[in-house]
Amino acid sequence: MTPAYNFAYLNEQTKRMIRRAILKAVAVPGYQVPFASREMPMPYGWGTGGVQVTASLLKPDDVLKVIDQGADDTTNAVSIRKFFVRTAGIATTEDTRRATVIQTRHRIPETPLGEGQILVLQVPIPEPLRFLEPRETETRKMHALAEYGVMHVKLYEDIARFGHIATTYAYPARVAGRYVLDPSPIPKFDNPKLDRCPALQLFGAGREKRIYAILPHSRVVSLDFEDHPFSVQHFDQPCALCGGRDSFLDEIIMDDRGTRMFVCSDTDHCSKRRAAGLGSSGERR
Amino acid sequence: MYVAVKGGERAIEAAHKLLAEDRRGDPKVPAVTVEQIAEQLTLAVDRVMAEGSLYDPALAALAVKQSRGDLIEAIFLIRAARTTLPRFGYSAPLDTARMAVRRRVSATFKDIPGGQILGATFDYSHRLIDFALAGNSPPERAATSSETLDTSLPRVLSLLGAEGLIEEPQQGDGEPGDLTTAPLDFPADRDLRLQMLARGDEGFLLALAYSTQRGYGRTHPFAGEIRFGEATVLFTPEELGFEIAIGTIAVTECEMVNQFVGSPETPPQFTRGYGLVFGQLERKAMAMALVDRALRADEFGEERTAPAQDEEFVLSHADNVQATGFVEHLKLPHYVDFQAELELLRRLRAERKATPEDSA
Numbered sequence: 123m124t125p126a127y128n129f130a131y132l133n134e135q136t137k138r139m140i141r142r143a144i145l146k147a148v149a150v151p152g153y154q155v156p157f158a159s160r161e162m163p164m165p166y167g168w169g170t171g172g173v174q175v176t177a178s179l180l181k182p183d184d185v186l187k188v189i190d191q192g193a194d195d196t197t198n199a200v201s202i203r204k205f206f207v208r209t210a211g212i213a214t215t216e217d218t219r220r221a222t223v224i225q226t227r228h229r230i231p232e233t234p235l236g237e238g239q240i241l242v243l244q245v246p247i248p249e250p251l252r253f254l255e256p257r258e259t260e261t262r263k264m265h266a267l268a269e270y271g272v273m274h275v276k277l278y279e280d281i282a283r284f285g286h287i288a289t290t291y292a293y294p295a296r297v298a299g300r301y302v303l304d305p306s307p308i309p310k311f312d313n314p315k316l317d318r319c320p321a322l323q324l325f326g327a328g329r330e331k332r333i334y335a336i337l338p339h340s341r342v343v344s345l346d347f348e349d350h351p352f353s354v355q356h357f358d359q360p361c362a363l364c365g366g367r368d369s370f371l372d373e374i375i376m377d378d379r380g381t382r383m384f385v386c387s388d389t390d391h392c393s394k395r396r397a398a399g400l401g402s403s404g405e406r407r
Numbered sequence: 408m409y410v411a412v413k414g415g416e417r418a419i420e421a422a423h424k425l426l427a428e429d430r431r432g433d434p435k436v437p438a439v440t441v442e443q444i445a446e447q448l449t450l451a452v453d454r455v456m457a458e459g460s461l462y463d464p465a466l467a468a469l470a471v472k473q474s475r476g477d478l479i480e481a482i483f484l485i486r487a488a489r490t491t492l493p494r495f496g497y498s499a500p501l502d503t504a505r506m507a508v509r510r511r512v513s514a515t516f517k518d519i520p521g522g523q524i525l526g527a528t529f530d531y532s533h534r535l536i537d538f539a540l541a542g543n544s545p546p547e548r549a550a551t552s553s554e555t556l557d558t559s560l561p562r563v564l565s566l567l568g569a570e571g572l573i574e575e576p577q578q579g580d581g582e583p584g585d586l587t588t589a590p591l592d593f594p595a596d597r598d599l600r601l602q603m604l605a606r607g608d609e610g611f612l613l614a615l616a617y618s619t620q621r622g623y624g625r626t627h628p629f630a631g632e633i634r635f636g637e638a639t640v641l642f643t644p645e646e647l648g649f650e651i652a653i654g655t656i657a658v659t660e661c662e663m664v665n666q667f668v669g670s671p672e673t674p675p676q677f678t679r680g681y682g683l684v685f686g687q688l689e690r691k692a693m694a695m696a697l698v699d700r701a702l703r704a705d706e707f708g709e710e711r712t713a714p715a716q717d718e719e720f721v722l723s724h725a726d727n728v729q730a731t732g733f734v735e736h737l738k739l740p741h742y743v744d745f746q747a748e749l750e751l752l753r754r755l756r757a758e759r760k761a762t763p764e765d766s767a
Contacts, residue, residue: 129492136490158591162487166729166737192744195415198739204416228743246733257719259593284755290747309747329729331590355750363408372742373749 130177130210132202136160140178140333144324147335152301153265154248163328164205164259167199169227170328172244173205176225179240180206181326187221192229192387199227205369216390228291230312232369232391235321237338240310243306245327248334250294265382270302273345290355295344302345311354316342321343337402362385365402430475444468453657453686454478458727459485460587460606461492462656462685479608483728497582499641499650503660503683505559506638510687513563513631515664521560526635527687561633564662564679573664573677593719600702600722604695607685607725615701615715616694624701624713625665628680635659635687659684661692665700668707678707738740 128134143157162170180186186206189192190199194216202225206212215221218233225242235241247253251261264270270335273294280288293310296302305316306325316323316336323336335340346352360367360385369391371384386392431438445452445468455467459482467485474480510526513519567573583598591599604612619626637655644651661682669675680700682692701715714720724730 131491133491133493158588158590160488160490161483161586161728163487165483165735166732166734167734168739170732189702191740196740197415197419200415200419218545227739228741244735285758286755288751290751307744309743313748317489321700331734339449355747356558357750370743371746373746387746 130180130206130212131163132160132177133175136174137178137403140174143333144175144178144335147324148322148337149339150301151335151337152297152303154303154332154334156331157333159228159328161348164201164329166395167246167274167330169225169244170227171229171326171330171333172242172328173202173326174328175242175324175326175333176223177210178205179223179242180210180212182210182212184222185215185220187215187218187224187390189224189227189229189231189388189390191372192391193389195389201384216393218390227310228307229370229387230308230315230388232366232388233394234315235319236322239321240281241323241338242320243308243323243325245304245306245325245330246333247292248304248325248327248330248332250292250302265301268300270296270345272345273302277345277350281347286348287350287352293344293352295342297342298340301334303334305338305342307342309370310344310352310353311407313342313344313352314354318342318350356383359384360402361401364392364400366395366400410419418530428511430473433757439472441465441468443471444471450687451476451478451481453684453688454609454691455481455485457541457685457688457709458482458606458608459489460723461489470534479727479731483731486728492585494588496645498653499643501638501640501656501658501683503634503638503658506636506658507655508556508560508634508636510636511560511634512630513659515563515602515632517577519632519637520564521557524556529610547618558636564664567631567664571674571676574668574679591722593722594705595718595722597699597759598701600718601681601683601699603725604682604698608694608727609688609694610729611727612698612727613690613693615721616697618713619697619701619715624711624716625666626663626678626680626697626700628697628700631664633659633661633689635689643731657686659686659688659692661689662699663693663696663697663700665672673742677738678703 138323139158143155145157147153159171159174162173164170164173177247182194186203188194188199188203190196193199203214207214216230218224221239223240223242224231225244227244229356230241249261251264251273255264277287277289280286289310292304292307294302295305295313295316305313307323318339318341320338322338325334344352357371361369361371364387366386369386369388372387374385375385376383446463450472451469451471452464455470455478456462456464464547466488467481470481470484473484508524510528511524513523564573568575577597578688579598584596586599586602618624637657639652639655642652642653643649663680665678665680667675678700680696682695682699684691684695692761698715698721702718704711704716711717
C-alpha cells in the first residue's frame with residue numbers, strides 16, 4: 123500500500139461528491155447523474171468511471187473482485203485490481219461469491235449475485251440514445267419527456283433490414299418503468315441478469331461524467347416487440363473446458379485452418395466447475 | 408490443448424520494465440536531465456503545462472521525460488497529478504497590461520504606444536536545418552538596449568475601445584466556473600468555454616481556427632495584439648483578508664479584432680476573440696481566440712452552421728486526454744462484444760443461405 127495517497131486514491135471531498143451522485147442515482151433509477159469526474163491515473167476508456175465509483179465505495183474490510191470480459195486475469199482487470207491493492211491495501215478475490223464489490227467491464231458474472239454485493243460497471247457511452255441523437259441537450263430532453271419512440275424505430279428498422287434486432291451488446295433496457303438505460307457494452311446475454319438482481323448495480327462513465335444505478339430487485343425490461351420478443355445469444359456447443367451450456371463463451375482461434383474452440387468468458391465460473399470435477403463433456407469425471 | 412490464459416500480471420510487469428529500458432535508450436548515451444528539458448525544450452514544457460492545466464515547469468519537464476517526449480502522455484501525467492492537489496481558491500484576474508513583456512506585436516497598427524517588441528520568435532527565421540546546433544557551440548549573444556521598456560503597456564484593443572470602435576470586454580461577476588470541479592452543462596457560459604479552450608488540444612483548436620479562416624464560420628479576424636511575458640498572480644487568502652502577490656507566471660495573450668456588428672440602437676463595432684495560455688504558445692493563443700469568437704455566434708445573431716461555431720461539438724471534443732483515452736481504449740479486449748456480433752452475423756448469413764434469393 124502506498125501511504126503517499128489517500129485511502130483508495132481519491133481525496134475525501136471527491137469521494138463525498140461521488141457518493142452524493144450515487145445517492146441521487148439510486149433515488150432516480152436509470153437517470154444519468156452528472157458528476158465532476160476527476161482525471162485518474164489510468165486513461166479514459168480504461169474504466170475511470172468505474173474506478174471512481176469503486177474508490178468512493180470501498181471500506182477497509184471490503185473484498186474486491188475486478189473482471190474484464192468476464193476474466194480476472196485480463197490485462198486491464200489486473201491493472202485496476204493492483205491499483206486498489208496499492209492505494210487502498212484492499213483484499214481481493216476471484217471468487218464472485220466472496221466479493222463485496224465487483225468492478226467489471228463488458229460482463230456480468232455467471233454466478234448470481236446476492237444481497238449486500240455491489241456490482242460496478244464501467245461505461246464508455248452512458249447515453250442509450252447517443253447514436254440516434256448526438257446532442258446531449260436533445261437527449262436530456264428526450265429522457266425528461268420519456269420520449270423513447272426513436273429507439274423502438276431503430277429496433278424496428280433492424281428487423282426490417284435483417285429480420286432480427288441487430289443490437290447484440292449494450293442492449294437498451296427500461297428500469298422500473300421509467301428511464302431507458304444503456305447497460306454498458308455487456309452482451310445482451312447478460313441483460314436478464316440485470317432484472318430483479320438482489321445486488322446494487324452502479325454504472326460509472328468517467329469521460330462522459332455520468333453515474334447511474336439499478337436498485338436491488340428493480341424490474342429491468344429489455345426493449346422489444348410483442349412479435350419480436352427479446353432473446354439472448356445461444357451457443358451450439360458447450361464450453362470446451364468445463365462443459366457448461368449456460369454461460370457466455372469466448373471463441374478461441376486455435377490455428378490458421380479454421381479450428382475454433384469455445385470456452386467460458388467467466389474464468390471464475392469455469393474454473394469452479396472444473397474444480398468440482400466437471401470436464402469438457404459437462405459430466406463429472 | 409488450450410488452457411485459459413494466465414499470467415497477465417507478470418506480462419504487465421515485464422512490459423513496464425521494458426518501457427523503462429526503452430525510455431532510457433542506449434545506456435552509453437548520457438541520460439537527459441529534467442533541468443535540460445526545462446531549459447531547452449521550453450515550448451514542450453509550456454504545452455504540457457497549458458493543456459495539463461497546471462503551472463509547474465519542473466513537474467511538466469519531468470512528465471516530458473517520463474513520457475519519452477509524447478506530449479499528450481505528459482499532459483495526461485500532469486492531469487492525473489493535478490487530481491491529487493487541493494484547491495485554495497481563485498486568484499484576481501491577471502493584469503496583463505502590467506506584465507513584464509518579452510514579446511508584443513500588433514498586426515493592426517504599424518506603431519503602438521510602448522512599441523512593437525519582437526522578442527524571441529521563429530517568425531522571421533528561415534526554416535533551414537541549422538547543422539551547427541548538432542554541435543555544442545554557444546549561441547552568439549543578442550544585443551541589448553540601455554533603454555528600459557515601459558512598465559505598463561496599454562492593450563491595443565483598449566485604444567480602439569476608447570473610441571468606441573470595439574465592443575466593451577465582458578465583465579463577469581462572481582466566481583468563474585470550473586469544469587474540473589463541476590460537470591460541464593450546455594449551453595456553457597463563456598468563462599467555461601474559455602477554460603476548455605485554454606486546456607484543449609492545440610492541434611484540434613488549430614484545425615478549427617483554420618476552418619473559420621477558410622469559410623466554415625468566417626469571422627474576419629485581425630491579430631489586434633499578441634503578447635508574451637510574466638504576469639503577477641494576486642490572491643486573497645481567506646485567513647489574511649487582503650490581496651498578496653503569490654508569484655509570476657509566463658503567459659501568452661492574444662486579442663483578436665473581428666468583424667463588426669451593429670443594430671438600430673448601437674452603431675457598428677468590432678467584436679472580440681480572446682486567447683490566454685500558459686507559456687509561450689502563440690499558435691495556441693491565436694487559435695483559441697479565433698475559436699472563442701466563432702463560438703460567440705449566438706451573441707451576435709450569427710447563424711451557427713460550421714463546426715467551430717458548434718459549442719457542444721467543440722467543447723465535447725477539445726480535450727486530448729479524453730480523446731486519446733477513448734480512441735486508444737479500442738486496444739483493450741473486446742472479445743465479448745465481438746463474439747456477440749459474430750454470433751449474429753453468422754446467424755444472418757446462415758438464414759440467407761437457407762432462404763433462396765427470390766423468396767426474400
